[in-house]
Amino acid sequence: MSSVNPSKVDATPSSRSAVSERDVGAASTNRPFVVATFAITADGKVTTKNFEPVDFTSCEDKLHLFRQRASADAVLIGHTSLERDNVRLGLPADLQELRSKRGQSRSPIRVIISNKGRIDERLKIFQSDISPIIVFSTKRMPQENRKALQTKATLHLTDAKHVDLAVMLKTLRNQYKVGTLACEGGPTLFRALLEEDLIDQLNLTIAPHMFGGATAPTLTGLNNKFLPASVQCSLINMRTIENECFLIYRIKHQRGRRK
Numbered sequence: 573m574s575s576v577n578p579s580k581v582d583a584t585p586s587s588r589s590a591v592s593e594r595d596v597g598a599a600s601t602n603r604p605f606v607v608a609t610f611a612i613t614a615d616g617k618v619t620t621k622n623f624e625p626v627d628f629t630s631c632e633d634k635l636h637l638f639r640q641r642a643s644a645d646a647v648l649i650g651h652t653s654l655e656r657d658n659v660r661l662g663l664p665a666d667l668q669e670l671r672s673k674r675g676q677s678r679s680p681i682r683v684i685i686s687n688k689g690r691i692d693e694r695l696k697i698f699q700s701d702i703s704p705i706i707v708f709s710t711k712r713m714p715q716e717n718r719k720a721l722q723t724k725a726t727l728h729l730t731d732a733k734h735v736d737l738a739v740m741l742k743t744l745r746n747q748y749k750v751g752t753l754a755c756e757g758g759p760t761l762f763r764a765l766l767e768e769d770l771i772d773q774l775n776l777t778i779a780p781h782m783f784g785g786a787t788a789p790t791l792t793g794l795n796n797k798f799l800p801a802s803v804q805c806s807l808i809n810m811r812t813i814e815n816e817c818f819l820i821y822r823i824k825h826q827r828g829r830r831k
C-alpha cells in the first residue's frame with residue numbers, strides 16, 4: 573500500500589506543498605501521517621448533548637469526508653463513534669474506482685479502537701467485507717466478544733489496561749504498511765492522540781449551525797482539563813462553499829516530541 577497524492581483530491585498549491593511534507597513526514601517517522609477530519613458547528617460542537625447521530629453538514633462536506641477517507645491507507649474510529657453512528661467506513665463506487673486506478677485496494681483498511689473491547693459484532697461495519705478490519709483493544713475484551721469478532725477482524729489485544737496509541741500507530745506502519753491514516757474521531761480519541769502529539773493534520777469543516785449546551789462535546793470532547801500543552805496550528809488551506817468553511821490545519825509538533 574502506498575500513500576496517495578492528495579493533490580488529486582484538492583489541487584490547490586497549498587495542499588500540494590502539504591503533500592510533499594506529508595510524504596517526507598511519514599517516511600521519516602515510525603508511524604503513519606495522521607489526518608483527522610471533523611465537522612463542527614459555529615459554536616464549536618461536534619454533536620448534541622445526547623451524542624445522537626446528527627446530520628448538520630452539506631453533501632459537499634460528506635464528499636469531503638469520503639475524499640479524505642479515499643486518500644488514506646487506513647481509516648481509524650473510536651468505539652463510541654462507531655457504535656453511535658453505526659458506519660461501515662466504505663466509499664462511493666467512483667472513489668473506489670479512483671483508488672483502483674492508483675494501484676491501491678478499493679477501500680482503506682478499517683481500524684477500530686476500544687479499551688474495554690465490548691464491541692457489538694452486529695454493527696454494520698462487521699457486515700461488510702469491503703476491506704480488512706483491525707481492532708486494537710485490550711485483554712479486558714470479554715471472551716464472547718473475542719469469539720464473535722475474531723472471524724470478522726484481526727484483533728490486537730494488549731495485556732495493558734489501555735491501548736498504547738504510539739504502539740498502535742507503529743504497528744499500522746510496520747505491519748500493515750499504512751503511510752496515511754485518516755482519523756474520523758470522535759473527540760475522545762482525537763484528544764488522546766493530540767495529547768501524545770500524534771496528529772499531523774486537521775481538516776475542519778465549520779457548519780452554519782449552533783447547538784449550545786455545556787454537555788455537548790467540542791472537538792476535544794468533554795474533558796474540562798487543559799491539554800498538557802497548547803497545540804499550535806498553521807492554516808494551510810481554506811475554502812468556502814456556500815455557508816460552510818473548509819479549513820486544513822497543519823499541526824506544529826513540538827521539537828523532539830514527534831514519535
Ligand SMILES: NC(=O)c1ccc[n+]([C@@H]2O[C@H](COP(=O)([O-])OP(=O)(O)OC[C@H]3O[C@@H](n4cnc5c(N)ncnc54)[C@H](OP(=O)(O)O)[C@@H]3O)[C@@H](O)[C@H]2O)c1
Pocket residue numbers: 609610611612617618619623624625626649650651652653654656657685686687688689690734735736737756757758759760761762764765789793
Ligand atoms: N462532528 C464530527 O465530525 C464527529 C466526528 C466523529 C464523531 N462525532 C461524534 O462524537 C460522538 C462520540 O465521541 P466520543 O468522544 O464520545 O467517542 P470516540 O472518541 O468516538 O470513542 C471513545 C471510545 O473509543 C475508545 N477510545 C478512545 N480513545 C482511546 C484510546 N486512547 N485508547 C483506547 N481506546 C480509546 C474507547 O472505547 P471503549 O469505551 O470501548 O473502551 C472510548 O470510550 C458521537 O456522537 C459522534 O457522532 C462527531
